[in-house]
Amino acid sequence: MQRTAILGTLFLAVCWACHPDHATRYKAWSDYGGGPDHSKYVDYKQITRENVNQLEIAFVYPTGDNVNYRFNPVIVDGVMYVLAKNNSLVAIDAATGKELWIHANLRGIIQRGVNFWQRKDRKEKRLLICLNNTLQAIDANTGKSITTFGKGGYVDLKQGLDRDPATFGRATSTTPGKVFEDLIILGSAPGENLFSGPGHLRAYNVITGELVWVFHTIPHPGEYGYDTWPAEAYKYVGGTNTWGEISVDEDRGIAYFPIGSPTYDYDGSDRAGSNLFGNCILALDARTGKRLWHFQTVHHDIWDYDLTAAPQLITVNHGGKKIDAVAVASKHGFLFVFDRVTGKPLWPIEERPVPASDMPNETAWPTQPFPTVVPPFNRQLVTVDDINPYFPPADKAKWTARVAAAKNGLFHPLSDQYEVVTNPGAVGGANFGNTAADPKNGIVYVQTQELVDFYSLKKRESAPQRGGPGFGGGRNSGVSPERLAQGKALYMQHCQACHGENRAGIDGLGATLINLSTKVNAEAFKGIMAVGKGRMPGFPHLTETEIAAIYAYVTPEAQRGPGGRGNRDDDRVELPDGPVVASGGVPVDLPPSGGQRMTDYPSAYTGPRSEYVETNNWGLGVPNLLTPPWSLIVAYDLNEGKIKWKIPLGNDDSIPGSNNLSMPNGSQGKGMVVTSTGLLFSTCLDGRVYAYNTDDGSMLWSAELGRSNPGGLPAMYEVDGRQYLVVCSVGSLKDKSKAESDVPKGYIVYALPKKEK
Template identity: 85%
Template sequence: MLRTFIFIVLLSGVVWGCQSGTQTKYKEWNDYGGGPDHSKYVDFKQITKENVNQLELAFFYPTDDNVGYKFNPIIVDGIMYVLAKNNSLVAIDATSGKELWIHANLRGIIQRGVNFWQSKDKKEKRLLICLNNTLQAIDANTGKSITTFGTNGYVDLKQDLDRDPSTFGRATSTTPGKVFEDLIILGSAPGENLFSGPGHLRAYHVITGELVWVFHTIPHPGEYGYDTWPEEAYKYVGGTNTWGEISVDDDRGIAYFPIGSPTYDYDGADRPGSNLFGNCILALDARTGKRLWHFQTVHHDIWDYDLTAAPQLITVNHDGKKIDAVAVASKHGFLFVFDRVTGEPLWPIEERPVPASDMPNEHAWPTQPFPTVVPPFNRQIVTVDDINPYFSPEEKEKWTTRVAAAKNGLFQPLSDNYEVVTNPGAVGGANYGNTAADPKNGIVYVQTQELADFYSLKNREPTSPRGGNSPQMLARGKALYTQNCQTCHGEDRAGINGLGATLVNLNARVNAEAFKAVMAVGKGRMPGFPHLTETEVSDIYAYLTPEAQRGPGGRGGEPELPEGPVVASGGVPIESPPIGGRMTDYPIEYTGPKVEYVETNNWGLGVPNLLTPPWSLIVAYDLNEGKIKWKIPLGNDDRIPGSKNLSMPNGSQGKGMVVTSTGLLFSTCLDGRIYAYDTDNGNILWSTDLGRMNPFGLPAMYQVNGRQYLVVCSVGGLKDKSKDETDVPKGYLVYALPDQKL
């Protein structure tokens, strides 16, 4: 792996040629999450607490399709890049919405966002996209694919993972990486089933596509942490990946990765040990991939407590000194805070005893880390006093009985002998998109949700080989649909009001590649199902769309081009990936215990809003003191008569915030509104109803020609079912102060 560095030698050391200047820091939204540190913070002065209530719709750009985008727009030099028109990447004028170019039909692109890079003279600009297990580059000036990137225009992300590419399905990240100097740094989302691919962290050169460095999150022989696993673990354990959000200290050249759980999530019999670097915040040298420090937030995870939310880089006053710190929010409701250079906790983190497992061959780790000063942002135990007061008497009795019979607690190991109830649950707490900060003043904001869940284990069925004739595929798909989807979408696939949308005629709206992406990362209230293999997802799609004619990769023929200035379609042609899709057994040399059990939970979807409200919150931490500054409900459940600021069940996952230097915090919410809060106290200063439930994607804020804009992607279902689809804007809504107020 070779690399050429362009550098300028100064008296104080070396400054890298592509390093961003401090004069533009927090003045642009030029990357997923705003900028390198992922703070979602902007230093614009026009919109203030006094005039925010005057915001109005400046313009609207329609998506012109039925795809549920989760896209975070990026804006550079007056041009906004969005995803619309059946997975087309579109450049529009950021002041009017006028289309400049369209790269059509990028089916299989990750839908949360893209990355942007430009040369120092700003003449060369590139968008880096992940598309169907490849990394590709698109010229941001012209919209055309850059065919000199990688091999014939792409990098095959299934390569360089130290395993046969035909033995696993996904290798693409479901969240954009981070650009640092001339590198694009990526995680991955290989899935969470037994024998999923490994979660290597990788960096590629933005010009050549050359692989520059790799970090093995499941250590290989001789590497740090190898002794925390069985000897052969790196050959068969999967996951341990960053499918969430990477943050970069671009002044120091340090990248911070939130790392997820090893596979299998709920049965760790085949991986005794603490399992580094699973569930770690990991700091690497962004230029070389060298480990600088790490902290493991869960040892030997058997609860699926991934870290996914962006680590927040802040400066705090601590013990009379200014400290550059990093704070990482977890799915189990803790906020961990460290010196971002040394990795030392700012306040003590205690290892406390936790229950042992009663399952054969399961060696739950005897202690787990608990922050001692910084309070959790979620409830972490469920009692009968927490049962939802809006339940009917019959429902309340049912759930009270079930809670009373279950074992309880964050770190209660799962069993096949009893149920375990836990909160926030595997998709509660803080997830991707759910953190932001005022980095200069040491304030961190966390969006979180209470989603209690019941777990138990059952014996795993034998692994099915890939393939089979159509009747077998349909039978497998029906069984998988019944187990995973029917609760919300109904036996007839017509959808259950308030839970799931109709899946009738699905193939007319969603092709196989887009369906795989939705199943991997979720959509709206629906969580992702990363534990399902690519084969199983294909089986479900086949069951739902038996009438669909699917060619290679489920593309169904040559796609139509949308209206507008189309300059290209489909990215670069790629060689068909190896057919296979999963490893079905342990390496022949492995003789230890095997995974025998699978969880029976459905990520809280089978459980109605179990707890007392609020179900979703925004929590503001003052990390100069390690205290919660304020905590407020996020949104309101309008279905409950007379409710106000009650919050929304499952209301924060995948939502996002924008923080301004004028003391405002903007947040999207499942209830179909966007809110502006006073950062001093959490009071609502402005809100507007978008007319559609569940605005997807992170909002963004930018400034062009002296005017400040807020953009929100609103593509959910209609709130008022009596209205026609054409009556309510669906796409990117852009707000600003009225012209006469500027």
């Protein structure tokens, strides 16, 4: 039996090495998440388990501003592309940090990363960016916009969604998408409120900007899945989008999409049915957009259990055969594993009965899928015995009583008569950035957090009004006293606890918002509020009008009035120091984004209406309700379908005497790097970067970054035979006795000491 296993392993290794392009695969970090498969895996040999503790800072590229970036650098041919200096795209020498060019003032650019493309001769190189509802191309050699791309240098992403663009707000993806051959494949983040835009998946030509294909995630008449919705739901349901991370099998030309939940997340009265392709892992032909297979991980989602983390493409030895598989981790703590080509589960997934809803017009789906062999990576039940032992007695008694009174379980429908408690909640489990793999050995790594949600519903006061002044309503659009009053009330409810009564920020919780408009324009603010940034969570259920009101309140310096300058940023063209070659992207001629939003169902609609909203704050009031650990890294051996090891991620230094206790919210938006030498690097909310042994999860090295909450995914690359690890560290100071100038703030690059010649 042992001999068979050894022969099988050798067979896999030989086949892997002989496959075309595998000899050079995983030798560059040329894409968001490392490469097309999003494994975050590199095949470099210099840094090993034996010498990792010798890593030292090679150089720091300072961001030169107060923006809390969460950017994953891209490194190609010795050049690193980063976001810095008030949302400028900067090319630097990847071995020294020397600036090569700066494209300044890209306010509104998505801040997680960019897409890189180059011709086979490696001469023409392009960066594809999403900026304020447009797709643009920048010459990676010169830093200048490519004006032949699209219409005058841009593609309007609000076009081609089969609805009047004026009736919805955001159409920009919040993650970079994926480049495959000459295509850029994009998802979107239209928001999650009632009547948000649809989450079509699209592919554009990287040279011309031409739209090549569209896939309707809310099916149109005659399309597969149309009968899983009410008739013509595609006219009013939104979301059902990929705001997370796309993975691509280059060899087969298959793109794998984690799909989010339909709108409205918590009240599905107006969308009876299972609602394909909501909450699906969806495999499409990357060249044509044709559906190949899908699996729905939640039917008729009314808990916001959307998929966001990158599907991991692995090769496993399953049943004595080599299988190319895909594994997708969910918010609710499951890891689903399928044959990458056929979509067949590697192990049975059972449909099990779940509770019915007691809400009027809500028809909860009677069963939900449960993996039977692969264990969950989170606790999925909250009991009174799980209450945090570090709570003071009064707090522990309060939370114990609340848990005891609530309905419990992953799939208990929400109600306006009682609370439902669940773990992990809508912002727990695995989220963007939280998966990685050793592809050839069938190992998948999941960063996860245990963040309890208390859910309940209340009657919607009125249809969500959208549009009006505040988001691009024109240079002369004022802000009424009523709007400012609304913004102040919303700020006090959602923002003040972290950013302070005077907007100056609170150490360790939230950054200053004073002079925010000089760093973040109104369009970018919408995206941040939708999906969060750094430690800050997203607030996807705030309407655009509500977000506009908050922006108006927190940016008094930008509002037009006596001595004011309006709330648009195109008249502020301050340039950073350095080799600036361009500013602001291409000139864009788009209609104002503040138009007449969709506020009601189509006139012919006669079915039930979504009338309830979720009332709680997505677990944010109780980030460490449970016994620790609160965040973890879980390693799965998917040759066997078992957890190989599980370790706490980080340490909560605020608890005296704690050691490797983990951090509440520690994995939210963080990332990993996996090496062929048996190392796993990870960032954490506690302001450290760690290196673990992939065999057993033991910690081999850690480094203090000096700042809490390092943002974005780390990256690893090699230049002239020297291997580097880069971490974006721009959070608040951990040690308040130090001066800002004493602690590096920017992209911190580690390497082994140079050998003396």
